[in-house]
Amino acid sequence: MTAPTADAVPTIGSIAPRPAVPWVRIAVGIVVTIIAIRLPYYYSPETNQIFSKVLYLAIAAMGLNLLTGFNGQVSIGHGAFFGVGAFTSAILVVNHGWYLEATIPVAAVLAALLGVLVGFPALRVKGLYLALITLGLAVLFPSVVKKYVHGPGGIPLLRPSRLEVQSLISSIPDDIYQYYVCLGVLVLTFLLAANLMRSRTGRAIIAVRDQEVAASTVGVDVARVKVLTFALSAAYAGVAGSLSVLIERSADASNPLIYFQDSIEFLIAVVIGGAATITGPLLGAMLLVAIQKRTEGTDALAPALLGGALIAVVYVLPEGIVGGYRRAVVWARRRRGMGSSGDDPPASASAPEPPSSDPDLPAAPTPSPT
Amino acid sequence: MRFGGVVALDGLSFTVGEGNICALIGPNGAGKTTMFNVVSRLYEADNGRVTFDGQDLLALPPHKIARIGVARTFQNLALFPALTVLENVMVGAHTNGRVGFTKAMLQIGVRSEEKRLRAESRSILERLSLGHLADRPAVGLPFGTLKRLEFARALASSPRLLLLDEPANGLTHGEVDELGETIREIRDQFSLSILLVEHHMAMVMSISDEVVVMDFGRKIAEGTPDVVRNDPMVIEAYLGAPA
Numbered sequence: 001m002t003a004p005t006a007d008a009v010p011t012i013g014s015i016a017p018r019p020a021v022p023w024v025r026i027a028v029g030i031v032v033t034i035i036a037i038r039l040p041y042y043y044s045p046e047t048n049q050i051f052s053k054v055l056y057l058a059i060a061a062m063g064l065n066l067l068t069g070f071n072g073q074v075s076i077g078h079g080a081f082f083g084v085g086a087f088t089s090a091i092l093v094v095n096h097g098w099y100l101e102a103t104i105p106v107a108a109v110l111a112a113l114l115g116v117l118v119g120f121p122a123l124r125v126k127g128l129y130l131a132l133i134t135l136g137l138a139v140l141f142p143s144v145v146k147k148y149v150h151g152p153g154g155i156p157l158l159r160p161s162r163l164e165v166q167s168l169i170s171s172i173p174d175d176i177y178q179y180y181v182c183l184g185v186l187v188l189t190f191l192l193a194a195n196l197m198r199s200r201t202g203r204a205i206i207a208v209r210d211q212e213v214a215a216s217t218v219g220v221d222v223a224r225v226k227v228l229t230f231a232l233s234a235a236y237a238g239v240a241g242s243l244s245v246l247i248e249r250s251a252d253a254s255n256p257l258i259y260f261q262d263s264i265e266f267l268i269a270v271v272i273g274g275a276a277t278i279t280g281p282l283l284g285a286m287l288l289v290a291i292q293k294r295t296e297g298t299d300a301l302a303p304a305l306l307g308g309a310l311i312a313v314v315y316v317l318p319e320g321i322v323g324g325y326r327r328a329v330v331w332a333r334r335r336r337g338m339g340s341s342g343d344d345p346p347a348s349a350s351a352p353e354p355p356s357s358d359p360d361l362p363a364a365p366t367p368s369p370t
Numbered sequence: 371m372r373f374g375g376v377v378a379l380d381g382l383s384f385t386v387g388e389g390n391i392c393a394l395i396g397p398n399g400a401g402k403t404t405m406f407n408v409v410s411r412l413y414e415a416d417n418g419r420v421t422f423d424g425q426d427l428l429a430l431p432p433h434k435i436a437r438i439g440v441a442r443t444f445q446n447l448a449l450f451p452a453l454t455v456l457e458n459v460m461v462g463a464h465t466n467g468r469v470g471f472t473k474a475m476l477q478i479g480v481r482s483e484e485k486r487l488r489a490e491s492r493s494i495l496e497r498l499s500l501g502h503l504a505d506r507p508a509v510g511l512p513f514g515t516l517k518r519l520e521f522a523r524a525l526a527s528s529p530r531l532l533l534l535d536e537p538a539n540g541l542t543h544g545e546v547d548e549l550g551e552t553i554r555e556i557r558d559q560f561s562l563s564i565l566l567v568e569h570h571m572a573m574v575m576s577i578s579d580e581v582v583v584m585d586f587g588r589k590i591a592e593g594t595p596d597v598v599r600n601d602p603m604v605i606e607a608y609l610g611a612p613a
Contacts, residue, residue, distance in 0.1 A: 198480070200469050200474070200483065207453070207461045210452055
């Protein structure tokens with residue numbers, strides 16, 4: 001990650017102290033919660049499956065965001081951790097009769113262990129080289145699965161039956177139940193991530209990204225932070241993979257590039273949502289799936305339309321949806337400040353977004369690596 | 371300490387007395403920053419010893435150096451641009467906290483620790499007259515302010531020995547005088563020992579208890595500012611050989 005320049009939105013990755021909660025935020029929170037809970041009752045099972053996909057995609061993207069956005073370690077191999085989660089759950093459900101819900105923690109732990117294994121060599125490489133190594137991991141994964149998993153017809157594909165992933169609460173239909181499981185796990189994982197980033201360890205994660213040398217001289221164990229972030233990030237992808245089996249009713253490694261495609265989807269969700277933000281990955285996942293569904297069915301043109309839409313989004317919102325929102329808030333506040341001086345809140349007050357840099361200050365050199 | 375065929379530090383030996391301000395001076399390339407990087411374990415020394423309060427620093431990994439009470443600043447700034455001024459100082463206080471990954475995620479002991487670290491860091495910022503900038507992002511502030519922020523971040527780890535790499539660099543004359551004053555006061559207030567690399571001679575001579583002069587990686591003189599000022603070797607190193 002390069003240091004942000006002075007004219008960039010200056011707060012990417014900064015977790016300000018919890019702002020005083022204005023009533024607008026509480027109201028928005030209540031409305032969002034009600035919508036999230038009521039939503040599946042207004043849509044068809046097919047549409048609810050798409051909503052669920054958004055949720056597990058967001059969890060994987062959040063995991064990647066912890067690693068790539070906040071910690072600066074680029075991975076385009078998170079599909080492999082996703083796959084580990086998916087096959088762990090599928091094997092436990094299909095071959096050992098587990099409840100899928102019970103396999104989620106196992107998937108998380110196994111993915112985290114693989115994350116540690118990759119995290120250690122990742123200490124020695126950075127940037128593009130790390131991207132390439134993780135890419136290799138995603139491409140390698142399906143062949144490993146092929147060797148050890150033999151589904152019907154010998155292909156590396158496991159399909160839990162409808163009964164094996166059905167609703168555990170009889171009053172709730174399967175599709176809505178599955179949506180709720182994903183929603184619950186999403187809320188839990190996002191809370192954990194938000195808590196982490198608002199702590200001493202969260203600051204250390206960002207410090208390691210911005211200035212590794214300085215972080216170590218103030219006492220941050222850089223290697224430990226990097227490896228643990230890798231493991232945590234992999235666990236998130238593993239959990240998402242596990243949930244994907246619940247939703248798609250399959251773990252499939254018959255297409256050798258499938259987990260590479262997943263890796264790219266996670267990365268897209270992070271970038272268009274807003275890297276190094278808490279809500280970015282969820283918004284990114286929503287937008288990505290929305291674009292995918294809009295462009296679907298136009299056959300050969302679909303990938304081109306998706307690509308074009310992505311270019312447009314990144315062009316209009318270079319810092320993702322959340323970055324764009326912050327920019328807009330800063331811009332609006334500045335305009336209001338110019339229009340009617342007096343009612344503009346002081347920059348350091350309990351504003352929901354951290355204040356921007358003052359345009360009146362003399363241009364200063366960006367803190368640069370030594 | 372060598373870089374390829376160049377011997378950057380050669381038989382250099384000196385001691386910083388407890389509670390003293392010791393200045394390390396010498397022409398560019400004399401090895402002063404290299405010396406800092408050896409002490410903070412960013413460079414691996416080929417041989418030699420660095421001890422602090424009886425402990426062998428060269429046996430410790432870099433992140434343990436802060437924990438035993440040695441902090442430093444960087445000549446060319448090494449701040450965390452995405453964090454606010456306050457958060458930068460709070461990272462400096464990393465060794466004063468204990469919440470790791472698990473506890474942070476489960477919110478165990480986070481609230482009280484955050485409150486304490488924030489209060490400590492804020493008071494250090496106030497002490498260095500940076501309090502009004504606490505919630506600003508570090509990126510975009512003037513160079514002199516960022517130098518002071520580095521100072522604040524180093525202080526936050528509650529060091530007993532502070533290594534300052536050219537703290538007066540980029541400051542105006544008035545600011546330099548003020549900085550000299552601040553360094554002395556902070557030394558007294560926090561009972562620090564300070565090792566200082568500085569080119570600003572007026573400040574060095576006015577605040578230092580001892581001065582070590584280096585050239586080509588060796589020590590060429592050592593003593594109180596008065597002694598060093600009149601040392602013929604020092605005059606030669608700075609002004610060239612007498613005609």
